Amino acid sequence: MMNGAPSPERAPRILVIDDEEQIRRALRSILQARHYEVDLAANGRDGLSAAVTHTPDLIVLDLTLPDMSGLEVAKELREWYEGPIVVLSVRDADEDKIAALDLGADDYLTKPFSTGELLARMRAHLRRIQGGEASVRSISSGGLRIDLAKRTVEVDGEPVHLTRTEFDILAMLARNADRVVTSRMLLEHVWGPEYESDTQTLRVHMSHLRHKIEPPGGVPRYVLTEPGVGFRFVGDE
Amino acid sequence: MRWQRLATVWGGYPFALAAVVIVTAALLPFRSLLQPAQAMLLYLPMIVGVARVAGVRASVAAAIAGFLALDLLFVPPYYHFTVASPVDWVTLVVFLLVAALAGVQTGYIRQRERAAVQRQAEFALLNRLSSRLVSEVSEQVTAGFIVGEIVSVLGADRAVLYSRESGEAHVLAQAGGVGSGLEERVLADWVLRNAKAVGLPPLPDTSLEPRPAGVAADAAASGVVADGIYLPLQTQDSLEGALYARPLAGHPFSADTMRLLVATSNLAAAFLERRRLGGEAARAVALRDADRLKTTLISSVSHELKTPLAAVTARVTGLLEEGEGCDAARVRSELKAASEDLGRLDASIRDLLDFSRLESDSWRPRLEEYDVSEVLGTVASRIPAAQRPRVVFEVPEDLPPVRVDFAQWARALSNLVDNALLYSPADEVVRVGARVLGGDVLVWVEDQGPGVPDAEKERVFEKFYRGSTSAACPSGTGLGLAIAHEIARTHGGRVWVEDAHPSGARFVISLPLGGEST
Numbered sequence: 001m002m003n004g005a006p007s008p009e010r011a012p013r014i015l016v017i018d019d020e021e022q023i024r025r026a027l028r029s030i031l032q033a034r035h036y037e038v039d040l041a042a043n044g045r046d047g048l049s050a051a052v053t054h055t056p057d058l059i060v061l062d063l064t065l066p067d068m069s070g071l072e073v074a075k076e077l078r079e080w081y082e083g084p085i086v087v088l089s090v091r092d093a094d095e096d097k098i099a100a101l102d103l104g105a106d107d108y109l110t111k112p113f114s115t116g117e118l119l120a121r122m123r124a125h126l127r128r129i130q131g132g133e134a135s136v137r138s139i140s141s142g143g144l145r146i147d148l149a150k151r152t153v154e155v156d157g158e159p160v161h162l163t164r165t166e167f168d169i170l171a172m173l174a175r176n177a178d179r180v181v182t183s184r185m186l187l188e189h190v191w192g193p194e195y196e197s198d199t200q201t202l203r204v205h206m207s208h209l210r211h212k213i214e215p216p217g218g219v220p221r222y223v224l225t226e227p228g229v230g231f232r233f234v235g236d237e
Numbered sequence: 238m239r240w241q242r243l244a245t246v247w248g249g250y251p252f253a254l255a256a257v258v259i260v261t262a263a264l265l266p267f268r269s270l271l272q273p274a275q276a277m278l279l280y281l282p283m284i285v286g287v288a289r290v291a292g293v294r295a296s297v298a299a300a301i302a303g304f305l306a307l308d309l310l311f312v313p314p315y316y317h318f319t320v321a322s323p324v325d326w327v328t329l330v331v332f333l334l335v336a337a338l339a340g341v342q343t344g345y346i347r348q349r350e351r352a353a354v355q356r357q358a359e360f361a362l363l364n365r366l367s368s369r370l371v372s373e374v375s376e377q378v379t380a381g382f383i384v385g386e387i388v389s390v391l392g393a394d395r396a397v398l399y400s401r402e403s404g405e406a407h408v409l410a411q412a413g414g415v416g417s418g419l420e421e422r423v424l425a426d427w428v429l430r431n432a433k434a435v436g437l438p439p440l441p442d443t444s445l446e447p448r449p450a451g452v453a454a455d456a457a458a459s460g461v462v463a464d465g466i467y468l469p470l471q472t473q474d475s476l477e478g479a480l481y482a483r484p485l486a487g488h489p490f491s492a493d494t495m496r497l498l499v500a501t502s503n504l505a506a507a508f509l510e511r512r513r514l515g516g517e518a519a520r521a522v523a524l525r526d527a528d529r530l531k532t533t534l535i536s537s538v539s540h541e542l543k544t545p546l547a548a549v550t551a552r553v554t555g556l557l558e559e560g561e562g563c564d565a566a567r568v569r570s571e572l573k574a575a576s577e578d579l580g581r582l583d584a585s586i587r588d589l590l591d592f593s594r595l596e597s598d599s600w601r602p603r604l605e606e607y608d609v610s611e612v613l614g615t616v617a618s619r620i621p622a623a624q625r626p627r628v629v630f631e632v633p634e635d636l637p638p639v640r641v642d643f644a645q646w647a648r649a650l651s652n653l654v655d656n657a658l659l660y661s662p663a664d665e666v667v668r669v670g671a672r673v674l675g676g677d678v679l680v681w682v683e684d685q686g687p688g689v690p691d692a693e694k695e696r697v698f699e700k701f702y703r704g705s706t707s708a709a710c711p712s713g714t715g716l717g718l719a720i721a722h723e724i725a726r727t728h729g730g731r732v733w734v735e736d737a738h739p740s741g742a743r744f745v746i747s748l749p750l751g752g753e754s755t
Contacts, residue, residue: 112583207608211634218632218671220614225607227615227643234618 012126013037015056017047017073018088019066023111027060030115044068048076056083057129058122061105063089063096071099078104084125088113098229101182108180124178139174141236144213144222146174155213165190166209169202170233173223177235180226206231249291253299256287261306268311273325276311277332284336288343296340304333355493362390362497366504376512380410383505387482388413391494391501394486395465399425399479400509406479409509414483417464421481428467428479436463437495466490466498470506477509526597542589545582549575588716591648592700595723602642602727609636609671609680615647616654616669624658631670639678639748641728646748649724649732652717653682653744661686661741677730677747685741689734697734698722721746 014036016027024040031038039054041047044065051059059077063070074085087100087108097108107121138147143156151167153160162170168190173181184196195201206223214220224232244252260283264276271279280303288296308318312325320326366386369379380398387396395413399406406425424435465483469476480502484490490498552575556568594600610632620628650669657667661684671680689697700719718732721744725732730748737743 112579210610214614216634217630218610218613218634218636219617219630219669220610221617224614224618225611225643227605227607227647228603 011035011037012057013039013054014058014060014122015039015041015047015050015054016060017041017044017050017065017070018060018062019043019064020062023062023088030119034119042066044070044073047073051077051081058084058086058125060086060088060118060122063087063100071096071103074100074103074105083129084122086118086121086125097180098182098184101180101229102184106179121178139177139235141174141177141222141234143215146170148175153213160212162209162212165205166212169205169209170213170223173231173233174235177233180229180232182230184230186230244290244295245292249287249295250298252291253287253295254302256283257299257302257306260303261310265310271311273307273312274328277307277328280307280332281336281339284340285343288340289347292347293341293344296344297337300333300336300340303336304329307332358390359493359497359500362386363500363504366501369508376508377410379508381412383501383508384410384412387480387498387501391482391490391497392488393465393482393484393490395481395483397421397425397481398505399429399470399481400512401429401476401478404429409478420463424463424467425479425481428469429476432469432471432476434469435467437466437468437499466495468499468502470502470509472506472510475510477506477513480505526599529597542582542585545578545585548578549582552578588720592716592720592723595720595727598727600645600727602645602724604640604642604728606638606640607643608638609678610634612641612643612647612650613669613671613680615643616650619647619651620654620658627658627663627665628654628667628669631668633672636671636673636678637750639750641748642724645724645727649721649746650680650682652721653732653746656717656744657682657684657686657742660684673750676750678750679745679747681743681745683737683741683743685737688736688740688742694734698732718744 014031016024016031016038018024018027018040019042021042024042028038028040039050039056041050044067047059047061047065050056059081061070061073061077065073070087070089074087077085084106085104087097087105088111089096089100089108090111100108106125109118109121137149138145140146145154147153148171151171153162153167153170169186172186172189183199183202187198187202188196191198191201210220210223213222222234224234226232246252257280260280264271264279268276284296284299284303287299308320308329309316312329313321320329366383369382384396384398387393393413395411395416397411397416398409400409401407406422406429428435465481468480468482470478470480480498482490482498552571556563556571591600613630613632617625617628617630654667654669661667665685668683669681670683671678673679698718698721700716721732725746725748728748730746732744732746734742734744
């Protein structure tokens with residue numbers, strides 16, 4: 001099996017593709033200290049071949065590489081690799097983020113990032129592929145509880161009625177808690193591929209959804225806007 | 238217009254002759270009814286007409302031809318130049334004199350009228366061109382307009398406007414027929430190198446200044462035949478380019494047209510100079526901005542970046558110095574402090590870069606429609622978890638959407654919130670509110686700290702300014718409020734601080750509704 005699904009008896013194997021020596025060294029010692037197996041690659045070509053030979057459980061990919069762009073690497077990886085890809089980028093360049101997520105990266109972190117944040121995201125992704133998404137029955141965050149099987153939502157114990165579309169949006173965001181979901185991904189998933197650029201429709205439904213689930217006082221807490229990119233569901237901390 | 242051009246072919250003589258023949262043929266059948274003096278009267282309008290249409294010389298020719306026709310056909314004996322009666326002699330001589338006078342007079346009036354019309358066209362053309370030059374249309378459009386006018390108004394077959402790019406001719410715009418390629422290029426380059434016209438004959442009117450000195454084409458480049466005129470485009474100080482105009486085959490440019498071409502070329506030179514100076518001004522502005530950015534960075538980089546770096550270095554080397562001896566709890570607390578210093582270092586770098594980008598206008602806002610509450614949601618999510626209960630949001634739900642750069646606005650508001658949390662007592666609440674007032678949306682952050690003294694209410698938004706009350710709080714970068722100020726500015730709004738009641742400061746940021754920034 002080439003998709004890199006981890007087997008429970010061995011430590012998760014992480015491939016780090018980053019051209020900066022300092023970052024590679026730091027990540028190796030941090031990850032090894034937490035009993036991950038670590039492979040390092042300093043450029044895109046080496047990274048792609050390391051991905052084939054080591055079949056990592058998760059790939060950490062820097063977007064600025066000397067030989068090819070990180071986006072190209074992500075694209076080539078996604079042709080066969082099904083494990084999580086976490087993208088690192090220097091500044092918050094929206095276009096790169098959107099492109100990386102649309103190409104199939106699962107998450108991105110902006111450098112400098114804290115070790116705690118990186119490890120938390122990695123654990124979440126590894127858990128997700130180990131557990132399998134289908135088995136998640138309900139998701140909660142703060143006072144919000146979403147029952148994916150029954151398609152019901154409660155806020156602070158009170159049932160809230162959502163339309164089908166609103167529920168689909170919320171469910172997709174909640175399944176990807178703490179990860180940015182691009183507008184295009186939402187539109188494609190909820191409405192279908194032919195609607196992928198209809199962001200105005202999405203904004204209208206999002207506004208209704210927020211009205212129903214967000215606390216009074218006018219400031220959203222569960223679904224945050226990621227400007228130019230999409231939306232992010234805030235999971236329990 | 239077409240038959241008028243026909244009338245002037247070969248100096249208008251064929252036209253004059255034809256007119257005489259037609260009038261004679263028309264009168265001949267009535268010869269028996271006409272006295273020579275009456276016939277003479279009937280010739281005169283024809284002479285005047287020829288003068289109007291074909292000019293003085295043609296009218297004199299018509300007068301002579303008419304004189305001969307009268308003598309031969311209307312003065313007895315017919316078909317002989319001899320004249321029988323002395324009265325008829327007088328008639329003939331009077332005819333010749335009157336006809337020549339009428340023709341000459343009419344011809345001169347015609348010439349003056351034509352000159353006036355020509356001046357008017359010239360004035361109109363130059364007026365159009367010069368108003369184009371000061372209007373703010375793109376240079377491509379203006380250049381195209383100049384060559385277009387030369388073809389359509391001056392009747393050229395082809396016109397090309399060259400600019401001078403690193404000493405060589407560069408086609409800026411062309412109009413009309415197909416060019417001759419290499420020859421045009423060679424001659425245009427020659428004109429630019431020598432600042433002399435090619436193919437321009439001496440012009441009678443000396444009122445046009447500056448008038449370029451001209452040479453023949455083969456003097457410029459041997460073996461090259463110029464099929465048109467090449468004019469250098471010269472201003473007082475510089476040679477800006479060249480203008481080429483080719484007449485229609487068989488219709489060389491008249492002296493008037495050439496004077497107009499020279500006048501047009503002077504305007505085109507002014508246009509090119511303006512374009513070049515505009516480009517240079519833009520580059521100067523860019524350079525100045527880069528300079529300003531550099532100054533900002535250098536003046537602050539040592540303090541803002543080195544302070545946290547020094548702190549981290551001190552802590553880490555201190556731990557290394559102590560070696561094995563130090564206990565785990567101390568290592569942990571030192572590392573925790575070092576990590577906080579590094580966080581400050583990161584914040585400082587981010588603030589410095591963002592402020593420089595804002596100040597030099599290289600971080601332009603990308604305006605999109607958002608709800609104020611969406612932006613505040615992101616602001617709320619950035620407040621450190623320990624501080625979150627201190628911040629109370631009171632935002633009405635019916636606020637209209639705003640057009641903002643989300644990232645910039647969230648940044649500005651976060652800075653105001655951070656500032657309030659930093660400068661007010663740790664157990665006091667910070668309130669964030671919003672409302673519409675007039676044509677603006679106002680968002681404010683209110684704390685219960687010491688407030689800002691009136692003397693400092695403006696200065697707190699200057700970069701690296703630390704107020705008198707902030708001495709106790711060393712951890713700001715000194716740029717937070719300056720960044721908020723710049724962001725408000727780029728959005729066409731503003732930010733200010735006022736006194737809150739009963740105590741504290743209220744920082745307000747305004748954004749014009751529906752209005753857009755520069």
